[in-house]
Amino acid sequence: MAGSLSKIILDMSKIEPLDGSNYRRWSQKLLILFEALEVDYVLFEDPPADVNASESSTPETPATPVVTPLPAETNKADEEAKKKYEKDNKIARGHLLTHMADNMFDLFINQKSAKTIWDTLLKRYGDDDARRKKYVVGNWLRFQMMDDKPIMEQIHEYENLVGDILNEGMKMCEILQANVLLEKFPPSWSDYRNQLKHKKRDLSL
Template sequence: MLFYLTTLNLTRFLNEDAPKLDEGETNKEKVAAVDAWKHSDFVCRNYVLNGLDNSLHNVYNPLKMAKELWESLGKKYKIENAGLKKFFVGKFLDFKMIDSKILLSQVQELQVIMHDIHAEGMIISDSFRVAAFIEKLPSSWKDFKNYLKYGRKELSLEDLIVRLRIKEDNRLSKKKVGRHLKVSRANIVEEGSKPNKKRNKYGEGSTQGLKKFIGKC
């Protein structure tokens, strides 16, 4: 809206107060200038009103001057914007990574929050972002977390994410191998504990069967 009003040379009416005529003023040029100002202010005000959602039009329609309307909108949405900043900061501070979820999906969630904070005009240095990501790693990553925290090499966020991806892939591979070994050992134990079901045709036990065989001979 501000850009549009600038192209129409109407932005000054968002800041200027209405000119006033002295009591009994009869100078035609001054009267014409005031009338022209009021007309341009009226046009500016209605451009702003027409740019609002229908549900807001009736709320702001009673405001008769462009400056008054613009300031009222500014107060409303600047306050909302400040609240939004606090919301994103709180969301970032409260965010905790947990072991029950895939780490990289949680890293992506944190990146989205960081992006929202940046979009609100709050600048965060790369060093702070890297340190924050490391600090929020879950408890099972304690050793790797300490390795990253006290490492001498300065990491970028992209480098950190690559390392986390490699580490998580390795952890998942080890878990799969561990599960496979457990299943294999369980099968071996189960097979070893099963009784020999083979029986000869003369009876259940091999000794008794042998006696019956000898007796028939």
């Protein structure tokens, strides 16, 4: 388990920092990391109530007799839950800030609660469907293959860009995907591109 967890953490170190435009993929990757570390609950749960506050809210005379832990045992359990939450909050907060671009880091460095950071990011970037769609379409349109990079690496990059568009709920048939890729070929591939374009059957990606 320790080995697999170390591999996950190592892989997560390669996450592209959050810059405000890549929130969806960034948040999903961070959530995978937090689940592996078993600290994801701090993003969705409020911190445990203060021990003294919880004692004062307990009714003095319960309606029916109940068996409850002794006060000392209750206090100890509450203190342990509070310490665990504080520790896990620091871990989650640290990863959130570490995986942010500098300008985003500066905005959130003073926030001590991982849940507050997570909720703020969700409100600011998670609901902006129109912005995300424009962003992924723009990346797809700007993509251009080059001679000085491995061809298969570039094709995988194009496939990922297409996947981003499909994940946003926008439809695009494979014939369109393939023909747009032809237009992205580098200049040295012009003869091969023309050869493919003159084929009588439809091309798929």
